[in-house]
Amino acid sequence: MASRFSLPDWDTLATLDDDELPLLAGALLIARDEYPQLDAAGYDALADEYARELREQIAASDSTPAKLIAINRYLFDVLGFSGNHEHYYDPRNSYLNEVFDRKLGIPVSLAVVQMEVARRLGIPLDGVSFPGHFLVRLPVDDGLMVMDPFNRGRPLAADELRDRVCEHLGGEVPDDAQLLQILAPASHRAILVRMLRNLKALYARAEDWDRVARTTDRVIRLMPNAVEELRDRGLAYLRLGWLPGAREDLRRYLALQPAAEDAELVRLALVEASAGRTSLN
Template sequence: MDATGTLPGWDTLAALDDDALPLLDVALLIARDEYPDLDPRRYALRVQGHAAHLRGVVERESHPALKMRAINRYLFEEVGYAGNHDEYYDPRNSYLNEVFERRLGNPVSLALVQMAVAREVGLPLDGISFPGHFLVRLPVDDGVLVMDPFNRGRPLDVDELRERAQAHLGGRAPDDEVLSRILNPASNRAILVRVLRNLHAVYHGHGDWERATRSADRVLRLLPGDPEALRDRGAGYLQLGHVAGAREDLQRYLLLRPHAEDAASIRLRLVETGRAPARLH
């Protein structure tokens, strides 16, 4: 954001390199869809305030792991950020302003807070698009320290990481090479897309087609032509009665994924839309 608190526009994001995408700003831009009066400066100042409290403590520690432990102790024990285990699928867990205000979130939104604060005090904390729950990683010595922001920043050893990944890999435990690839840092774009896909899943599950469609549309602002987002937005348009938009998205999806498992059902839906009058809008 600039000095006036202006966030970037959605139409500018596709052209930016992954590293040039301002992670906190775009996360707040996602939230502004739902909270149009959101003031992004409030949350930039929140991050700076956390960092100001921590800077002296962190500087006194000599090892990155000890610096990170101090950050986690402050965020998760003193300030009280926590994973929302009781209402995991509450959409507020994905909106960064709500996470700052309520101090409750899901794995990726808590990682965003943890990463923003850590980077503000000079620690290169990255996200990991781990299967299942999003994680974070910090380079230490000749390896990485992997932590779970949803569970108070708890460090995870190799055995637990293998076990967690195994459930999402057809029951096969990953070998060292596969696990190393899984633990690669996630790009800013990948992190933001994960936030939006989480929102889409929540709203789709609630039958809130307007917000589900909006979430898919925002993915396409970051990843133009993404097949899954085209399918999801097209399906939402159908539910909302926007037949022309639905047909365009679903036809593009089939061109990109002609052999997808759902291709036959989508072709049938397209045939059926040809019999329905388009909604005027």
């Protein structure tokens, strides 16, 4: 029987509440921007196949952590999914079709595969927008089990998590309440935005302004109030020479953030867009 799985369009996706937003479909929609012919239903079926291979083993275990360990063993040891340590900044690591095909990814994309398989097996695995490195979490009887999908699903102790956070908090060691707040579940919207922003950063580094504009536009669809994305899309449009779009975005950014630290630089860019010049480099 043919799969009924299909991708929404961006306008539809943007209107959904966080709890209705489909993670796999959203991640594949991001990939379809780059790979228009990708077989979305095929990747959904592949996730189903992984879950089917595990279902008997999972059903035989009474322990939720043991079930997740079995999922990790299958994904990382049997199938060979792995963090791409050698070429971390390859954009393919962020496109889910490539992650399924190559078995290589970065923390957030590997987490999406992990979460999707776990969901099909009734295991409440959530993503965590941890500073610097996306993680996954599983509620257990005595607290939380936190794992690193980039390193084969390795469990992380509280002390290691604190050490990882410290460098992002100016050396401050978080207490238990702060750490729990940092480990709060990430919404599907937040996960998709993180994937898009990763791609945006890669393309900006490569000065691929067409793809910067595209990924920034997708973030704006999902988070209309992210005003800094208006600025970045406007600057990308300016570099591409699409002046009407540049003027509109930069004006809106300045109207919303007139006292921003970069307001003067953005005003200069707006003057350039209004004068019809595209000399930014």
